Amino acid sequence: MTSSALHPDRLFSSDSRQREIARELYGTVRTLPIISPHGHTDPNWFADNKPFPNASELLIKPDHYLLRMLYSKGVSLASLGLQPACGGPCEENPEQVWQTFADHYYLFRGTPTRLWMDHVLGEVFGIERQLDSQTGADIYAEINRQLATPAFLPRALLDRFNIEVIATTESPLDSLQAHGKLRDALGAGRVITAYRPDPVVDPDYEGFSRNIEQFEAISGEDCGSYAGYLRAHRERRLYFREMGATSTDHGHPSARCEDLTPAQCEKLYQGALRGELNAEQADQFRGQLLTEMALMSLDDGLVMQLHPGVYRNHNPALFADFGRDRGADVPLAGEFVRNLKPLLDRVGNHRDFTLILFTLDETTYARELAPLAGHYPALLLGPPWWFHDSPEGMLRYRQQVTETAGFYNTAGFNDDTRAFLSIPARHDVARRMDCRFLAQLVAEHRLEMNEAAELAQDLTCNLARRAYRL
Amino acid sequence: MTSSALHPDRLFSSDSRQREIARELYGTVRTLPIISPHGHTDPNWFADNKPFPNASELLIKPDHYLLRMLYSKGVSLASLGLQPACGGPCEENPEQVWQTFADHYYLFRGTPTRLWMDHVLGEVFGIERQLDSQTGADIYAEINRQLATPAFLPRALLDRFNIEVIATTESPLDSLQAHGKLRDALGAGRVITAYRPDPVVDPDYEGFSRNIEQFEAISGEDCGSYAGYLRAHRERRLYFREMGATSTDHGHPSARCEDLTPAQCEKLYQGALRGELNAEQADQFRGQLLTEMALMSLDDGLVMQLHPGVYRNHNPALFADFGRDRGADVPLAGEFVRNLKPLLDRVGNHRDFTLILFTLDETTYARELAPLAGHYPALLLGPPWWFHDSPEGMLRYRQQVTETAGFYNTAGFNDDTRAFLSIPARHDVARRMDCRFLAQLVAEHRLEMNEAAELAQDLTCNLARRAYRL
């Protein structure tokens, strides 16, 4: 049986005119290389090139989309093989973990996880049976069998997936050793890093002042003053650039920016070092750092990414037992018009500075982000992010962004994932949905076919290459 | 002439593939029993089982959807038979009231009221002519003729509508006499109550301190202290449970919850009794009571429902003359992530506690509610509510909720109405729209047909039964 997930027309409109056009457009982009300028895969996978251990370790335990849904329906994280900090029991047998997942796979109906997982099973492993309680054990065995073969080593998959370039995300405190190894092995520019300074720009981050000590050590700059602290950033950014980085990434609670006086900056910084900032001051400091990062980007050419608007670790009991990134992060209402102004007043009109904006609050697409990106030379819109990198989420993005910002103020697609095997699936969903959207414009005579074909190429590869200076 | 409202394919997509699939799915759920776990019908109708007086009294005067639209276009409520408190004249002739409605029926084009009313006329009364100025008088006479027959007695309609269970909503101050009578007449569990404590948990409610006196009398608990007041709640909840209740319902202005110390609670409570709380304190008290109700639900197993976010009685002149529920309530922007945290920190991880969330602010679907319900074991999403229990509202709900929360973190449909005769219409609209949504997923190869069929059953009956422990 051919499952839906492998149907050649999946995700296209069922309207026959639109479907035909979408099919034609998709045919021209299906096999184009994958540009993955923003994500969270582990560079050591590619540096070490060792086989992935087993299906559960690879596909379930690191995927917070899976964990959140299973947990919401009463499946404990311990039963999925995660060790609670409290020291309680946890499922040690990865096959049993997989079986629990298979038993609950029906929960994912209608979700992107289902699309991605079916794609992984069907396209990556060639397994055409639907995952469920009955088929779980066989599928587990089959995946493990294949994972043990050379064709499933990380670098082999990099080739097989036709990944032209993939960016990981590292803290300034990271030595980038893996990236050094990778540059030697694969040449420059295939697996690159990105500068993600949260641990040293967020006074509320666990161990902030210890992080600053490390920052001093790794940068060789005296971080006792704000000026020295900024020099340390400049230093590390240059090193990241040498190791392939073309971008920085910032995960603040909001898009708030500041443009403070040097005296105010110094005062906040000293307070941060002493751990004495209140919530408002910590937020000010983060806001100031966004503007500083933008100014540094003007100098060193790194493209800036802002991913704001998440309430992290909303569930304290779960956080105590299982830590970050277990599916307990929740979006917040967003605001960009007033929040970004201090930064835009400084650098918004520069054509050689790029700030790529992401949001988890879709109400900002048409109201704030498209109007801002449709005016400021420095701004681009990133693709639909996280909870919204799904068929409906992608449609809403195009429908709400395009009329005001056009296509050329967007930054192409990026997968933003640590689930390496699902990268082709995610790009395939994006390509299909883009072709579907373009097909509707053509079918309704809002766009010519030759323009749609050009746009399909741009949305698939060219916009990402340009936006991220790849 | 067959009016649109009776067309067998109404509300399905006009895309032929999708329509065919929707038709097939709908065929499997069309005649399933109605589960109505949340609504506002009058239990005395069923307890007394007397004929409904006439078309205007039954179908117009209690329906705030009708009143609001007619009023907005200049039709006075007095001309619709409502007596103003100021003592001015009002239309006494119900036939004239009906004629006024008929004259303005075109105003409802494109609204769910039109769908429901056409269904009531066509399916319940077998009247196939479109309501308008010309047909109004005949239709009025025909409805009244039928209402006088035994087939239109409330209990007969309960059977004819195939209502397996229906919940009404009562205040803790209600003796539940009607429900006692009903249990004797119809057996337990057919017409059940729900615990709606607004008059005794909202310090701003008219006559709050008098209500607390009654609460003391009816519960037999000393409500002089906060502890005694909580005991009174526990007592009444148990009594409601005995009378069939499986749920509580809370209509707060926002989703704000609190988790205060006993001393703070006592102080607020005493202030509330004396009528001395300011707006902020009253809001705190309401927030604390949400958490208390959740904790009691852990003990007694009642499912908790939260319906927040309405500015009640926005029009003071209209309120002075005609009182509550005349169509002058307006939604407010909502927030759940921060507001619910105190409650979730206490009970969010309990698998045997259920909180069903409703919203009138659709922006919270994808941004807040689906992520929260897609993580916390205790949370489910209620169906689209009030202004949004309409075809477009239902589509937006599925499109914005499903990808993050899936189908199985939703609570099925409920009609939330006091318009008894429209209950089949409302469930029919929900079934058609769910089948339409599922049909699209199948037609676009996002879901298998056998899964869609299973989901259609679940969305129609099983999810509501499970969520409300019926």
Next chain:
Amino acid sequence: MTSSALHPDRLFSSDSRQREIARELYGTVRTLPIISPHGHTDPNWFADNKPFPNASELLIKPDHYLLRMLYSKGVSLASLGLQPACGGPCEENPEQVWQTFADHYYLFRGTPTRLWMDHVLGEVFGIERQLDSQTGADIYAEINRQLATPAFLPRALLDRFNIEVIATTESPLDSLQAHGKLRDALGAGRVITAYRPDPVVDPDYEGFSRNIEQFEAISGEDCGSYAGYLRAHRERRLYFREMGATSTDHGHPSARCEDLTPAQCEKLYQGALRGELNAEQADQFRGQLLTEMALMSLDDGLVMQLHPGVYRNHNPALFADFGRDRGADVPLAGEFVRNLKPLLDRVGNHRDFTLILFTLDETTYARELAPLAGHYPALLLGPPWWFHDSPEGMLRYRQQVTETAGFYNTAGFNDDTRAFLSIPARHDVARRMDCRFLAQLVAEHRLEMNEAAELAQDLTCNLARRAYRL
């Protein structure tokens, strides 16, 4: 080659049933007269009736939709012929300006600007080639050739476009000389004015106190006191009404209204005259003036329009060089339920007062505006505005407004433009999208065909005529 923009079925759904119905409905409204009750064309064009200078001057330089998009992709405003205040160079050759636009025309793919411009080229100038780098020069020459002919004089176009009535917008400080001339030349009621008092009601407006001096002079009323100031408004409103005005228009930052005591009003007014109001006080004053304007409308019958929610001149560097209306205005989140209450408490129940509400925050459609307009007799919803007067924007408006407010609480379409030649294009897009929406309702059996046909007429002409008392 027939470009998409001229395809007879453009913007209709590609679903064959819906398309057929849309085509039929559109056929009945395509050639109906244009009612343009709100816009920003220059009355001197029609008063003087001189030829438009050239394509760039007419179609590019005044169009902030064009300027914003080109600027966002690095095209400087000086290169588009705008003279910077700093005195730097600017492109003097209009043909070169046009060529720059043609070179970047691909940026507008998927935007309404593209639809409108293609319509202007194709339908107004009969040019069927697509605009691009190659065709730019020829198209420029052809437009200029035609602009020089009598058929392209402003009044000739007014006839050719079948514009029954068009409103411009003037400040109370305007002498309305052009309108006087026009009344003599074209008769009353063809080109009318509207009362837009921003320069004399907004204490933050450039030169507010000087404006009040002029206001005193032109009205002949002593503006030293608040009472005199209000008399000056009454006076000017009457004069505007004599010159054809049927409406007022208010462009406040938010929908905030106030209902202050006379003493508070006097105090704020005196502070405003002295330039001593802080931000909050200035906002209060604007809010009070909205209520005053509503009360005056009760007397003089002028329909009131409120266009709130824009952060004007967000880009200070651009503002310094090129001034207002260059595409640097950005929408803000909106709120109507609490903000409008003081005004609605005074006049919301009056059937002979009309307030037409616009929004740039689409989240308020279903949540606030449709519920408010679906209740208050005084309220109507204006059409989708500015960033949202586009195919997707219009669809979202109907989908989110209709089920709660119906069609008859909306005010028909208005083009709100200063781009005179695009007026037919804009009305054509609105007619097509309305027919498309109605066609969907008919195809899904939510509406009868005869009702849809009646509605198509109403949406195209009757609602605007009624709402604006034309």
